[in-house]
Amino acid sequence: MREPILSGIVQTEQDRPRPLLRPGSSNCGGCGMSNILQLLSHAIAERDVRLVIPACCGAITAATYPQSAFDVPTILTTFASAPSVATGMSSVFRLNNEDTRVICMAGDGGTYDIGMATLSAAAERNEDILYICYDNEIYGNTGGQRSSATPLGAATTSTPKGKQEIKKDIMAIMAAHRIPYAATVSIAHAADAVTKMRCALDTGGFRFLHILSPCPTGWKSEPAMGIELVRLAVRSGLFPVYEIFNGERYVINIEPDFSDEALAMYLSLQRRFRKSGITEANLRPQIEKHWNGLRSLSGRILPARRL
Ligand SMILES: Cc1ncc(C[n+]2csc(CCOP(=O)(O)OP(=O)(O)O)c2C)c(N)n1
Ligand code: SF4
Ligand SMILES: [Mg+2]
16 A cells, blocks of 8 residues: 655656746645646646636635746636536637636635535536546635644644534535545555546546545645654554546545554644544544445445554
């Protein structure tokens, strides 16, 4: 399961000649969204793409007009309308016979909460859009309030003692739309991530990628630890890595060892979990329930738990 950091991925002749995210972005140091954009750059290679970004940290990433850190034309939309705007753009490209992919890049607030209506509508119509949710588990751009992606026990500016509710299962919601392709992506497993991004870029219809995106500012973690945190989340079973084809065929891509030590490390490296005092023992039943569901959907027999 273990891959070297960024999987030794280096620029090759097949890659995008210039990075999607150029120097000069306004992202905080260690922002997971920056890592995602770099991986996406490898995946895009020579493909022609447009970005559509609703209100979120990503809308600020480009930095100050007239400069832009994005190396492709990028449209910023209102919070709730990114999938609708992307629908219009994708339709125009199709009518003009242009081979241009439209990528919505939205935060968890724009995806799980405020953009849910237009996201669901575009998915139900099976619009030709790649929708990426970079999930930092908070409303990062406005100071770090809770979203429905915030996990149990995490302190945010609107849940200072720790959130009482569990994280919403966005993948189950997207699967219910029976879209052609949905996948969770780990930035700690770069080869798997780039493969899935390419698959999502080249599949027709609505595609959805859910990517856990460390936010050192909101998670109160060290900027250099982002990729390691995701590795711990995957290893402990907290962030399952899998694909769903047409809402019905589940494929688990990475088998965790369900290490309690990794889960404890994941919690202790982020000060957002300190106030609630949540422990690995509190989270384990929820993780097991989630995995039991995934195993039965993927038709895989539950292996003995490895500690
Ligand atoms: C309708 C509406 N409500 C609230 C806001 C203020 N606002 C801008 S960005 C943001 C948070 C976005 O959170 P998320 O989508 O998770 O992205 P992140 O900032 O974490 O990258 C909020 C609440 C807004 N722009 N529009
Ligand atoms: S607040 Fe978090 S998500 Fe936003 S730019 Fe900073 S590290 Fe990235
Ligand atoms: Mg967010």
